[in-house]
Amino acid sequence: MATSKPILISGAGLASLLLAQSLRQSNIPFTIFERDASFIFRAQGYRLRLSAEGLDAIEAVLDAEQWKRFWDTCGKTGGVGFTAYNPLTAEVTENTVPEGLASRGGKVVGIARGDMRRLFADGLEELIEWNKHVTGYQLTDDGVKAVFSDGTTSVEGSLLVGGEGIYSKVAKQVSGGRIKVYDTGARGIHGQAPTTAFKGLGEGVFRLTDESRPDGLVFIITNVRSGDMDNPDIEFGWTLGGQPGVIRAPNDDYTIVGNEAAKIAKALTKDWHPRFKPLFDEMNEKEAAFWKITCSTPSGVPEWPNEPRVTVIGDAAHSMTPAGGLGANTAVRDSELLGRLLREAGGYKDGVTAAYEKAMRVYASAAVHESYTTATKGFGINIDEKTTPTV
Numbered sequence: 001m002a003t004s005k006p007i008l009i010s011g012a013g014l015a016s017l018l019l020a021q022s023l024r025q026s027n028i029p030f031t032i033f034e035r036d037a038s039f040i041f042r043a044q045g046y047r048l049r050l051s052a053e054g055l056d057a058i059e060a061v062l063d064a065e066q067w068k069r070f071w072d073t074c075g076k077t078g079g080v081g082f083t084a085y086n087p088l089t090a091e092v093t094e095n096t097v098p099e100g101l102a103s104r105g106g107k108v109v110g111i112a113r114g115d116m117r118r119l120f121a122d123g124l125e126e127l128i129e130w131n132k133h134v135t136g137y138q139l140t141d142d143g144v145k146a147v148f149s150d151g152t153t154s155v156e157g158s159l160l161v162g163g164e165g166i167y168s169k170v171a172k173q174v175s176g177g178r179i180k181v182y183d184t185g186a187r188g189i190h191g192q193a194p195t196t197a198f199k200g201l202g203e204g205v206f207r208l209t210d211e212s213r214p215d216g217l218v219f220i221i222t223n224v225r226s227g228d229m230d231n232p233d234i235e236f237g238w239t240l241g242g243q244p245g246v247i248r249a250p251n252d253d254y255t256i257v258g259n260e261a262a263k264i265a266k267a268l269t270k271d272w273h274p275r276f277k278p279l280f281d282e283m284n285e286k287e288a289a290f291w292k293i294t295c296s297t298p299s300g301v302p303e304w305p306n307e308p309r310v311t312v313i314g315d316a317a318h319s320m321t322p323a324g325g326l327g328a329n330t331a332v333r334d335s336e337l338l339g340r341l342l343r344e345a346g347g348y349k350d351g352v353t354a355a356y357e358k359a360m361r362v363y364a365s366a367a368v369h370e371s372y373t374t375a376t377k378g379f380g381i382n383i384d385e386k387t388t389p390t391v
């Protein structure tokens with residue numbers, strides 16, 4: 001039977017916020033619990049490439065006005081695939097990847113992660129409880145409560161949705177430890193620079209791979225749109241990655257943001273061709289941020305006995321490497337699917353989470369597998385499900 005107890009959502013990331021938009025339109029009550037004290041948009045400038053499936057899911061959830069704002073904010077880049085360069089010589093090494101990157105209107109569609117989060121948060125600010133670090137849940141006779149790190153619990157909800165990213169405790173608890181996130185050992189740095197620094201590249205999506213280092217390869221991926229190239233007040237981002245062992249944050253602290261990360265990116269690219277050097281020489285050091293390349297079980301989202309009142313969405317259910325640009329696209333599909341099933345059921349009902357998990361496992365397992373396979377070739381990573389450490 002439908003109930004008016006709120007749906008509890010853990011984390012205010014991309015997947016959670018889009019689910020919340022869907023629930024709001026269905027008049028289903030919900031509360032979001034976020035660990036941070038407020039929205040932090042710094043170091044979130046890296047660009048998400050949106051696939052046709054991802055765009056369809058977002059369009060299906062947002063109302064017409066929100067969707068227009070979202071679509072207008074997306075960058076649209078010409079070209080059908082990656083152009084790959086040797087960054088030392090500036091020679092083209094290949095010009096496309098097998099899959100087309102264009103998703104709508106023959107363009108590669110992308111948006112900065114911070115912008116996507118801001119747009120998804122539209123009208124939800126009052127419904128987020130900040131400084132709430134979710135560490136698990138307690139089932140009650142007729143519902144569920146989120147448990148916080150200070151030992152307190154939330155109000156009773158009809159359902160708890162864990163959307164708190166790769167370190168999700170809700171995912172661990174509900175799956176009995178079956179959902180695992182492997183640390184591939186590969187590390188990355190996100191950076192941003194004024195658009196004028198990208199003039200040497202021209203418009204397109206680019207991958208530069210430096211294979212000359214004895215300790216392993218270093219690559220960057222970036223996306224350059226036309227239009228803004230003469231305005232130094234606008235920044236584009238790039239994502240730099242290194243094979244295991246190449247990039248090390250001071251004291252192995254990958255939460256560091258700012259010039260420590262910028263310094264390492266500059267050192268790794270110091271011998272790169274003058275055509276690409278401005279991306280690093282002119283970078284906005286404050287926005288530089290480390291990240292770990294993690295991936296959930298490459299063979300697919302595991303099965304666990306369904307708990308009707310608890311489920312997981314986004315990276316909490318299926319984290320993947322940035323290869324293939326599938327993580328956020330898969331996360332928004334979860335939000336659309338779970339939101340739609342809850343709307344059709346008129347709110348929480350027994351069977352909704354089982355139906356969601358059954359459908360999600362199919363497309364999410366394919367995405368994790370594709371991302372992992374692409375990363376084994378492109379980033380030189382390897383996961384042994386028995387021996388690779390988990391996060």
Ligand SMILES: Cc1cc2nc3c(=O)[nH]c(=O)nc-3n(C[C@H](O)[C@H](O)[C@H](O)COP(=O)(O)OP(=O)(O)OC[C@H]3O[C@@H](n4cnc5c(N)ncnc54)[C@H](O)[C@@H]3O)c2cc1C
Binds near residue numbers: 010014113167188
């Ligand atoms: C460099 C890089 C490039 C990428 N490029 C692409 C791309 O091109 N295309 C693509 O589709 N994907 C890409 N991704 C992946 C994409 O960013 C993620 O898949 C997506 O952000 C997942 O969204 P989410 O809502 O599940 O988790 P997140 O966005 O990580 O949100 C989790 C939220 O939960 C909060 N939280 C964490 N722990 C707790 C807790 N215990 N209690 C309460 N709140 C908590 C966090 O503060 C955060 O707000 C990329 C990732 C990286 C790192």
